[in-house]
Amino acid sequence: MTADPLAETREKPTAAPPKRPRADAQRNRERLAEVAALEFAEHGIETSLEEIARKAGVGIGTLYRHFPSREHLVEVVYRREVEALSAAADELAARHPSDVALSEWMQRFVDYIAAKRGMANSLKLLSASNSELFSSSWGMISRALSRLLDAARAEGLIREDIDVSDVFHALSGIYAAPASPDWRDRSRRLVSLLMDGLRAGARRGRP
Structure with missing residues (x-):
């Protein structure tokens, strides 16, 4: 009997990509917006973006990935x-x-x-x-x-x-x-x- 070259592929379906990174990214985005609202209300628009990132528990690079400006x-x-x-x-x-x-x-x-x-x-x-x-x-x-x-x-x-x-x-x-x-x-x-x-x-x- 001729072996089915696709059998192994069918028997081992590709696993769905993990969802955790996307969920973490969404939580970071929401947390940054929440902290920014409090900081803007308290200190005005000139409040430090680095301080917003720090209080949100992320790095400044994460802030800029979500909010380029x-x-x-x-x-x-x-x-x-x-x-x-x-x-x-x-x-x-x-x-x-x-x-x-x-x-x-x-x-x-x-x-x-x-x-x-x-x-x-x-x-x-x-x-x-x-x-x-x-x-x-x-x-x-x-x-x-x-x-x-x-x-x-x-x-x-x-x-x-x-x-x-x-x-x-x-x-x-x-x-x-x-x-x-x-x-x-x-x-x-x-x-x-x-x-x-x-x-x-x-x-x-x-x-």
């Missing part, structure tokens, strides 16, 4: 912050009464503002070359807030004569406030005051 890192961090803020609306709505979900989301908005303020100079440059990034991001955030406001209004837990533009107009004052060591704490207190105003005159109110 500071501007690329800023764009990824900004997208990540927008997506997280948008997703938080549904997560909070699933766990809390509608007015509490709205209040918690606006407190998270303070963290988003802090990161955005830290990246302000680079975001201005990006806006000139990637206007779609900002229009789509604004749409995601606006829709998230609309869902929370609509739910709280429908349940009579906030006043009915408030819309998305009113709330964003109030929150914009937080973004424009001068930087100071207590900026974040002060901003959180202002959000609490804003929420008290939204609850005033509601049909039901919270006992």
Whole structure:
């Protein structure tokens, strides 16, 4: 009988390539973006990339493999912050009464503002070359807030004569406030005051 030259190949199928390196790379990328968001919010856009890499537990070469430039890192961090803020609306709505979900989301908005303020100079440059990034991001955030406001209004837990533009107009004052060591704490207190105003005159109110 003539031996089948392909038999050995069929009997020993090629093993699938290991997935660990890809998973490790994705974890490194996510960790770098997470650390960068915190560093930008705390120290501004000029924060050292070497320090970001160190705090993420990787080398500077790994950072540059994922983010070839500071501007690329800023764009990824900004997208990540927008997506997280948008997703938080549904997560909070699933766990809390509608007015509490709205209040918690606006407190998270303070963290988003802090990161955005830290990246302000680079975001201005990006806006000139990637206007779609900002229009789509604004749409995601606006829709998230609309869902929370609509739910709280429908349940009579906030006043009915408030819309998305009113709330964003109030929150914009937080973004424009001068930087100071207590900026974040002060901003959180202002959000609490804003929420008290939204609850005033509601049909039901919270006992």
